[in-house]
Structure formats: structure tokens, C-alpha cells
Amino acid sequence: MVPTSWYVGLSAVLFVIGVLGVLVRRNPLVIFMSIEIMLNAANLAFVAFGQQHGSVDGQALVFFVLCVAAAEVAVGLAIIVAIFRLRRRLSVDELSLMRG
Amino acid sequence: MTPAIVTFWILAVLAVGSAVGLVLRRNPIHGALFLVVHLATLGAFFLQMRAEFLAAAQVIVYAGAIAVLFVFAIMVLIPGREETGPDPLRAQRWLAVPVGGLLLIVLAVMLRSGLFRGAPATRTVPGGVAAIGLELFTDYLYPFEVTSVLLLAALVGVIALTKRRTA
Numbered sequence: 001m002v003p004t005s006w007y008v009g010l011s012a013v014l015f016v017i018g019v020l021g022v023l024v025r026r027n028p029l030v031i032f033m034s035i036e037i038m039l040n041a042a043n044l045a046f047v048a049f050g051q052q053h054g055s056v057d058g059q060a061l062v063f064f065v066l067c068v069a070a071a072e073v074a075v076g077l078a079i080i081v082a083i084f085r086l087r088r089r090l091s092v093d094e095l096s097l098m099r100g
Numbered sequence: 101m102t103p104a105i106v107t108f109w110i111l112a113v114l115a116v117g118s119a120v121g122l123v124l125r126r127n128p129i130h131g132a133l134f135l136v137v138h139l140a141t142l143g144a145f146f147l148q149m150r151a152e153f154l155a156a157a158q159v160i161v162y163a164g165a166i167a168v169l170f171v172f173a174i175m176v177l178i179p180g181r182e183e184t185g186p187d188p189l190r191a192q193r194w195l196a197v198p199v200g201g202l203l204l205i206v207l208a209v210m211l212r213s214g215l216f217r218g219a220p221a222t223r224t225v226p227g228g229v230a231a232i233g234l235e236l237f238t239d240y241l242y243p244f245e246v247t248s249v250l251l252l253a254a255l256v257g258v259i260a261l262t263k264r265r266t267a
Contacts, residue, residue: 002108002148005211010112012207014119016200021123023196026187029128029174033135036166037119040142047149051225056235059151059227063236066161067247071254073166077173078261084177093189 007048014041026091028080032073039069107148115141132170139163151227 014037021034043062050058084090118138122131143158187193225231236244 001102002104006108007145007149009208009211010115012204012211013116016204016207017116017119017123019203020196020200021119023199024123024193027128029170029177030122030131033122033131033170036135036162037122037138040139040162043154044142044145047146047151047154050151051149054225056225056227056231057239059154059225059232060235060240062151062154063157063232064240064243064247066157067251070161070166071250073169074254074258075261077169078258080173081176082261090177 004048004052008045011041011045011048014038014044026093028083028090028092029077031092032076032080036069036073039065104148111141111144111148115145128174129171132167132174135170136163136167139167146227149227150225153227153229153232 018034018036018038018041021037022031025031025034043065046058046062046065048058050056080090083095087094115138118134118141122134122138125131125134139158139162143155143163146152146155146158
């Protein structure tokens with residue numbers, strides 16, 4: 001049996017890697033993928049805590065995170081496509097204004 | 101070293117390695133392929149923790165649908181040029197490393213504080229479709245219905261966002 005703290009520690013490491021990806025990269029697509037890494041790190045912690053407490057609640061929460069992530073990716077990619085159509089470039093540093 | 105622990109370390113190395121690869125590789129397509137490996141590894145972790153339904157959902161929704169969506173967007177946008185030019189914010193970007201290290205230290209201190217050191221539950225948690233379904237349609241019925249509204253709103257929003265305006 002693997003201790004719960006190992007899973008939570010791994011989840012923390014993965015979350016930090018995701019944060020670094022968001023901070024370092026300039027491509028919005030890669031930033032989105034880093035956000036997915038962070039969401040998955042949280043999911044891992046959810047399931048591990050659920051096992052620790054002997055309850056299914058953790059897994060139910062992961063199910064909702066999955067749905068929210070799907071919606072987030074769809075809307076986010078649509079926004080990126082719209083920005084690309086407008087500007088022909090993809091760099092988050094150039095997108096400092098909310099208006100087109 | 102029991103088989104479970106050996107499996108954990110193999111999967112942990114795969115998960116961390118693919119995540120680091122995603123952050124470091126310049127080509128977004130390579131990043132998307134690393135993401136598929138990462139998500140599949142997470143699915144294997146769920147399987148190891150006896151969450152069979154989540155493992156299946158992870159592979160279908162994440163490694164299937166979301167990864168395909170990413171690859172599709174990359175193919176449509178043909179990016180990769182934006183990170184080849186000179187970086188005006190290079191000094192700020194190096195700040196990310198100490199910030200990430202600090203975050204890791206904070207999380208490690210939280211873990212060491214003994215907050216999570218209770219004995220694990222003796223009974224095993226059911227992870228099959230029956231257990232999750234029972235939970236979703238009793239205790240979590242209202243959030244479940246709200247989720248369907250969220251997905252519908254996302255669907256409509258995406259269509260509205262990407263629709264070409266006809267003059």
C-alpha cells in the first residue's frame with residue numbers, strides 16, 4: 001500500500017511544475033496545457049484524500065473537475081482562435097488589453 | 101519494495117518527466133504529446149488507487165477528447181513563431197524559478213506539519229461505476245445538474261466565439 005502522503009507530495013510537485021509552465025511560457029496553448037497539469041495535480045490529491053478518509057466524495061469532486069476542465073478548454077481554445085484571427089500572432093505578452 | 105511501491109515510482113517518474121517535458125519543449129505539438137503521456141499516467145494512478153471509473157473517464161475525456169482538441173487547435177493556428185523572437189521580459193521570466201521554489205517549500209511545510217498524517221481508513225473505497233453513480237445522483241444531484249448547464253453554456257459560447265461574422 002502506497003502512503004497517502006506520497007501521492008499528495010507528488011501532486012504538489014506536479015502543481016508547481018504547472019505553475020512554472022504558466023509563468024515561463026509565452027504561447028497561450030502551452031499555458032493552457034500547464035493549467036491542465038495543475039488541475040490534474042489537484043485531482044490526484046482529491047482521490048488520495050478520498051482514499052485516506054474512506055469516502056467516495058473525493059472521486060465525485062474529481063468528476064466535476066473533469067467537466068469544468070472540458071468546458072474551460074473548449075472556451076479557452078475558442079478565445080485563442082478568435083484572437084489569432086484578429087492579430088495573426090499568438091503571444092500572451094502582447095495581449096494586455098481587453099478590447100480588440 | 102512491494103509491487104505497489106515500485107509501480108508508484110515508475111508512474112511518478114513518468115508523470116514528472118512528461119510535465120517537465122511539456123514546460124521545456126519549444127514545439128507545442130511535442131507539448132501536446134507529453135500532455136497525453138501525463139494524463140494517461142494520472143489515469144494509471146487512479147487505477148492504482150482503485151478508482152476504476154475515474155481512470156476510464158480520465159483516458160476518455162482527457163487523453164481522448166481534450167488532447168485531440170489541443171492538437172487540433174495547434175494544427176489550425178500553426179503557432180511556434182511567437183517564442184523564437186527575442187524575449188523582452190526575459191529577466192521577469194527567470195523570477196518564475198524562485199517563485200516556484202518558494203511555492204514548493206510552502207507546500208512541503210504544509211505536508212510536514214502533520215496535517216495529513218492520520219491513519220488511513222480501514223475500509224477500501226469503492227471506485228466502480230455503481231458507487232460513483234449512487235453518489236452523483238443522491239448527494240451531488242444538484243451540482244450534477246448544474247454541470248450539465250455549464251457544458252451547454254460552454255457549447256453555445258464556443259459556437260458564438262468562433263462564428264465568422266458574415267457582412
